[in-house]
Amino acid sequence: MRIGELAARTGVSVRALRYYEEQALLAPERSASGQRHYREDAVDQVVLIRQLYAAGLSSKTIAGLMPCVVDGDATPELLRRLAAERDRVDARIAELLSARERLDSVIDGATSNLLTGRRCRNRTAPEPNAGP
Amino acid sequence: MRIGELAARTGVSVRALRYYEEQALLAPERSASGQRHYREDAVDQVVLIRQLYAAGLSSKTIAGLMPCVVDGDATPELLRRLAAERDRVDARIAELLSARERLDSVIDGATSNLLTGRRCRNRTAPEPNAGP
DNA sequence: CTAAAACCTGACGTCGACGTCAGAGGCAAG
DNA sequence: CTTGCCTCTGACGTCGACGTCAGGTTTTAG
Known part of the structure; x- marks a missing residue:
């Protein structure tokens, strides 16, 4: 899905999603023209990110944790x-x-x-x- | 007491105390030379203010509540x-x-x-x- | 084909609770 | 009187998670 749909499905703004990528919390694919394409599980990841923010973690801290969550590593x-x-x-x-x-x-x-x-x-x- | 002592006794910075006054959370007396003088109960008030901040209230909201707390009104x-x-x-x-x-x-x-x-x-x- | 909608990359603005620096008094001790 | 600490008033800086605007490209609907 593209960024607008992900935003709609998670309730976070498009700007926020771009910001999350900037902070290395998300790593969507890119189409030939440069548009972001997210997989289905991105929805869950965004929800998790929001919860961690709600827990008071900084984006830097979350960035350090995402490999663990995503890869199970x-x-x-x-x-x-x-x-x-x-x-x-x-x-x-x-x-x-x-x-x-x-x-x-x-x-x-x-x-x-x-x-x-x-x-x-x-x-x-x-x-x-x-x-x- | 003067501002330095209040800061020491509450653990908040002098700057923060001045800021609280700016936000109308505290209203110390002034000596002829302009120095702030706090009464004993200012200690408790500062503790309360910090707790309300910790509860996520904004200074504006707290300012609205202080008359109630202070005057019992x-x-x-x-x-x-x-x-x-x-x-x-x-x-x-x-x-x-x-x-x-x-x-x-x-x-x-x-x-x-x-x-x-x-x-x-x-x-x-x-x-x-x-x-x- | 064309207009609208969605997307892109910068880059500056915001808001709140202070930190910090500058320059100028004020206050007790020697 | 002077030294040294405390205090004063501005006023600018900070940090994080975005909002917002500008100006351009891509996708989609008709």
Whole structure:
């Protein structure tokens, strides 16, 4: 398939696909006229790439991992890096969970303030202030 | 305290603290000569700010929330935004968990490849390739 | 054959959270 | 008074993952 179809099927922009190639994350064939032609499994690869981006990996890091994923080839070094990235993701998740708790407590505090009718300072006039 | 001490006590840079003020996340007093002076609770506020950043909120969003946090003042609108942000954090966490699973499966695949001795292609020569 | 749609290669723009540098005060100690 | 550290205000630089525009070629539909 050509780049437009791959974009449509994966939901990523054409520009992004070209960028991925630039970063050596994808290596489509080229027709005689220079147009990119992707195989079916490119769809899965793009999905994987997006997930790794979502995990916070950089394009450089992903580029280092793609040979492993694509060829099934792996070295102990690569495994170490994969594990390290997983740990980083775990840490990020923990961070987010902590932040979420904090957000919740802020919400709880604010909610109870509202419920107990405790309006601080300048809410003395009952006018519904629509905007500036 | 002055900005250097606050930086030391929170672990964020002096530049970042000035930036936070620029974004209306902090509002320190000023001495006659123009130097910033922070109260003790600024430490907690900075910690909160960092957590909200870690949750993926933008400085603009955080700026909208700080009055609520600081003054304990809350409007239904603010509560909606807080809830929306929490949902966003939840979505991000789910994304990360999914990405983590994917990473794990990649690691598993690669590991079993190594364990079963299945070395693909160019690993024919047993020379320990040290570098480029 | 022709017009529209899709594709190509540069190359510059963006956005957010700061880093960094320059030049100029301010503040406590000796 | 001077030394040395801290602080101030601009203002430009950075980095990553693209967006966007320009100007040209290729493919497809009618």
